[in-house]
Amino acid sequence: xxxxxxxxxxxxxxxxxxxxxxxxxxxxxxxxxxxxxxxxxxxxxxxxxxxxxxxxxxxxxxxxxxxxxxxxxxxxxxxxxxxxxxxxxxxxxxxxxxxxxxxxxxxxxxxxxxxxxxxxxxxxxxxxxxxxxxxxxxxxxxxxxxxxxxxxxxxxxxxxxxxxxxxxxxxxxxxxxxxxxxxxxxxxxxxxxxxxxxxxxxxxxxxxxxxxxxxxxxxxxxxxxxxxxxxxxxxxxxxxxxxxxxxxxxxxxxxxxxxxxxxxxxxxxxxxxxxxxxxxxxxxxxxxxxxxxxxxxxxxxxxxxxxxxxxxxxxxxxxxxxxxxxxxxxxxxxxxxxxxxxxxxxxxxxxxxxxxxxxxxxxxxxxxxxxxxxxxxxxxxxxxxxxxxxxxxxxxxxxxxxxxx
Numbered sequence: 001x002x003x004x005x006x007x008x009x010x011x012x013x014x015x016x017x018x019x020x021x022x023x024x025x026x027x028x029x030x031x032x033x034x035x036x037x038x039x040x041x042x043x044x045x046x047x048x049x050x051x052x053x054x055x056x057x058x059x060x061x062x063x064x065x066x067x068x069x070x071x072x073x074x075x076x077x078x079x080x081x082x083x084x085x086x087x088x089x090x091x092x093x094x095x096x097x098x099x100x101x102x103x104x105x106x107x108x109x110x111x112x113x114x115x116x117x118x119x120x121x122x123x124x125x126x127x128x129x130x131x132x133x134x135x136x137x138x139x140x141x142x143x144x145x146x147x148x149x150x151x152x153x154x155x156x157x158x159x160x161x162x163x164x165x166x167x168x169x170x171x172x173x174x175x176x177x178x179x180x181x182x183x184x185x186x187x188x189x190x191x192x193x194x195x196x197x198x199x200x201x202x203x204x205x206x207x208x209x210x211x212x213x214x215x216x217x218x219x220x221x222x223x224x225x226x227x228x229x230x231x232x233x234x235x236x237x238x239x240x241x242x243x244x245x246x247x248x249x250x251x252x253x254x255x256x257x258x259x260x261x262x263x264x265x266x267x268x269x270x271x272x273x274x275x276x277x278x279x280x281x282x283x284x285x286x287x288x289x290x291x292x293x294x295x296x297x298x299x300x301x302x303x304x305x306x307x308x309x310x311x312x313x314x315x316x317x318x319x320x321x322x323x324x325x326x327x328x329x330x331x332x333x334x335x336x337x338x339x340x341x342x343x344x345x346x347x348x349x350x351x352x353x354x355x356x357x358x359x360x361x362x363x364x365x366x367x368x369x370x371x372x373x374x375x376x377x378x379x380x381x382x383x384x385x386x387x388x389x390x391x392x393x394x395x396x397x398x399x400x401x402x403x404x405x
Contacts, residue, residue: 058353
């Protein structure tokens with residue numbers, strides 16, 4: 001293994017551990033986001049407003065992509081990533097929130113940081129994983145990422161069980177200082193090992209030629225199908241709000257809400273590597289499994305008696321998220337030329353975020369109105385449309401993938 005390959009491996013490991021520790025922080029908080037708002041006496045629509053936080057996150061991914069693509073140096077490029085990860089320190093501060101409005105604001109600030117850091121980070125992951133296959137590379141990154149996503153809700157669940165309800169919620173937020181410090185340490189290591197991402201030079205070379213400055217038709221087709229997938233992907237804030245209502249009637253225990261999210265994250269972790277390998281073999285057409293699995297989230301959640309429906313839905317929710325986080329991220333790097341990848345990741349994230357935010361608000365409103373069948377029908381129809389588009393366009397897109405560089 002050459003020195004460059006060893007450096008790439010070290011950077012990849014550092015970024016993966018960074019995501020692991022950061023996920024402990026924000027996924028732990030996310031697992032009880034809707035439930036915490038419920039405790040703070042928020043109306044049900046507040047759980048839907050969490051979807052606006054996701055929109056903010058994806059808007060900032062567009063901003064992060066633009067800033068990263070125009071970055072004059074590696075220092076500026078990494079500064080965008082540093083700013084994004086530093087924002088997760090608001091999670092421990094949720095322990096001090098005395099109102100649902102303040103808590104919602106802190107959730108928003110965390111999403112803002114997550115958004116701005118994602119495009120430049122994913123570009124670097126795409127660069128350092130070329131040698132092992134982007135599907136497997138993003139799959140392995142997602143696996144380690146999900147180890148953190150599992151650990152976070154597990155910590156939250158244990159703290160709530162030990163400290164009781166509702167004091168355990170605040171204690172769980174406060175303990176997140178530890179993984180936050182570890183995440184920032186990994187980020188500093190990655191920046192020191194790989195100070196000048198190749199995307200900076202590639203953007204300078206391609207922008208004058210014009211033709212590769214922006215993503216082309218292949219990218220926009222892929223984006224359209226993905227947005228439809230997100231429109232029918234039931235937001236976890238709505239699920240956890242519904243779960244908290246079930247706690248009130250004795251169907252679930254308070255700590256079980258975090259365990260539901262843990263189950264989803266465990267499924268995400270288990271399928272990350274296999275789905276990444278599937279992508280390396282089949283290409284972009286493998287993305288159709290995302291809308292198919294997303295369509296199976298809402299029906300069992302609302303129609304299966306007892307707690308079983310919650311766990312079935314958690315499995316499909318985690319499977320869908322795993323496909324989206326692995327295949328979608330890998331596909332962008334293959335569809336779009338190197339110099340345009342930062343802006344492509346930003347545009348893509350903004351598009352799917354807009355779809356998920358709109359769906360979060362609509363479905364939360366339908367839940368508040370007790371229009372349960374409306375939720376199920378909407379989700380299934382959106383995923384059916386997404387499956388049709390992604391099925392009919394995958395061959396055209398797949399035949400024109402940009403080769404790894």
